[in-house]
Amino acid sequence: MQQQNLTLFDPFEGMRFGNRICFLCGTGISLDHQTPVFPAWLMEEYGFGELPLRLLDQSVVAHQDLKIPCCPHCQAHHLAPLEEKMRQAVKGGVAALRELDEQLLFQWLGKMFYGTLITELIKEQDPLIKPEYAVSEQPKMLMKFQAFYRVLQSLRVPMQFADFIPCSLFIVEVDASAEPSRFEYRDELSTMMFSLRLDNALIICCLLDNGIIQQSMHRVWAEIEPRVLQPIQAAEFSARVFYSGYLFNVIPDYLLRPVKPTDDHVVMDSLIDDITNVIFNPWDSSAYAKMLAMYWARWGITAQDILRDPQEPMSMLFSPEGEFIQFPQIPGLEK
Known part of the structure; x- marks a missing residue:
């Protein structure tokens, strides 16, 4: 049994x-x-x-x-x-x-x-x-x-996952006082991306990448994780993660170890074919700008605004020098 x-x-x-x-x-x-x-x-x-x-x-x-x-x-x-x-x-x-x-x-x-x-x-x-x-x-x-x-x-x-977790998870703290919205939900079937905003907590997840997106964004995430983001910054970070999911180009394979009659759980191993497949497709600033514009639509920022400098798409998270922006100036709302 x-x-x-x-x-x-x-x-x-x-x-x-x-x-x-x-x-x-x-x-x-x-x-x-x-x-x-x-x-x-x-x-x-x-x-x-x-x-x-x-x-x-x-x-x-x-x-x-x-x-x-x-x-x-x-x-x-x-x-x-x-x-x-x-x-x-x-x-x-x-x-x-x-x-x-x-x-x-x-x-x-x-x-x-x-x-x-x-x-x-x-x-x-x-x-x-x-x-x-x-x-x-x-x-x-x-x-x-x-x-x-x-x-x-x-x-x-x-089930025990041998040396991986199937997903990339990000839990972002958002300044809920800056926006009345308590709940937001977004998913994307083809890229298996999912996000939930619950009050001041924003959960973003790629459900099938074995944590590779999180590893690829470790420097950005190390800067973001301890901070409280403004809603426009949280939207930008979501766009970055969702776009990474769009670029992710492999499907993990999962292998069940043989189960013995005395076992009380199963062990799952995973393989990713990174020899014949490129893990991430090349970054395209134009495609990213279109996605970011969807996330920034409530602030009236367009893809054209984002790409005024094609070499440096607009960011509310980091300055061109790579410094975190503590108080982002939203276009059209500057003093």
């Missing part, structure tokens, strides 16, 4: 997605066995349950109505305990979130990301409007999501 509990489920084999199969263990269930993608306590605390979310097939659903199939056992024994730990950590703010085991935070963000993903996959079986780029018709994307689901199984199966 113990051996069976350590068996991973893979819904991507045969594309076993539907409203009658538990998203986490594959057990057949009835239609009323569902769990919200975004936890009820989070929607209640930040009041975004009724806000609309547009899916790839152009259908619109309220966040509170976005649900995924989940058996009672997985709900009670795996999701509920995780949500309670996260609820307590969110109440504790930035310090409590930074003290969390990164694997727990990865699981929590990953469950929300994956819940949105399988909603898209189920929708593609009967779409309102057929998406231009259906997820189920993109082999490379499916390979990436399958790899991600393999490590997300750590939600259900006790």
Whole structure:
């Protein structure tokens, strides 16, 4: 029986997605066995349950109505305990979130990301409007999501990652007094990027890079982590991380070590093919400026503004000499 509990489920084999199969263990269930993608306590605390979310097939659903199939056992024994730990950590703010085991935070963000993903996959079986780029018709994307689901199984199966964590995590402290917004949410399916703003805590995550983006940004992050950022600075840092996810060019491969009858957990190893693949595509200032302009739209800053000096895109974080900007001067709001 113990051996069976350590068996991973893979819904991507045969594309076993539907409203009658538990998203986490594959057990057949009835239609009323569902769990919200975004936890009820989070929607209640930040009041975004009724806000609309547009899916790839152009259908619109309220966040509170976005649900995924989940058996009672997985709900009670795996999701509920995780949500309670996260609820307590969110109440504790930035310090409590930074003290969390990164694997727990990865699981929590990953469950929300994956819940949105399988909603898209189920929708593609009967779409309102057929998406231009259906997820189920993109082999490379499916390979990436399958790899991600393999490590997300750590939600259900006790799992130890040998010498890595599947994601890059950044928890930024934001000056919440500078902006009334308590909650912001952004995700990007193709790059597997996810971010949440919860009061003064901004969580940014690339869910499938084995920490490589965090390693590549270690100098910038060492400067940012101890500071309290202004909202425009936090937006810039988000854009930098999301753009790094856009440039990330490899898919980690995950290998399960053989399980012995006496084992009480599984061990996952990882390989990245960095011989035949370039890990990061080349940086393109024009593409980065377009992304940054999206994050800075509320301040009226355009891509043209950002690229007035093509060799040195505008930054609210660092001066041209590389010094951190303590009090950024926002264009149009200067004294």
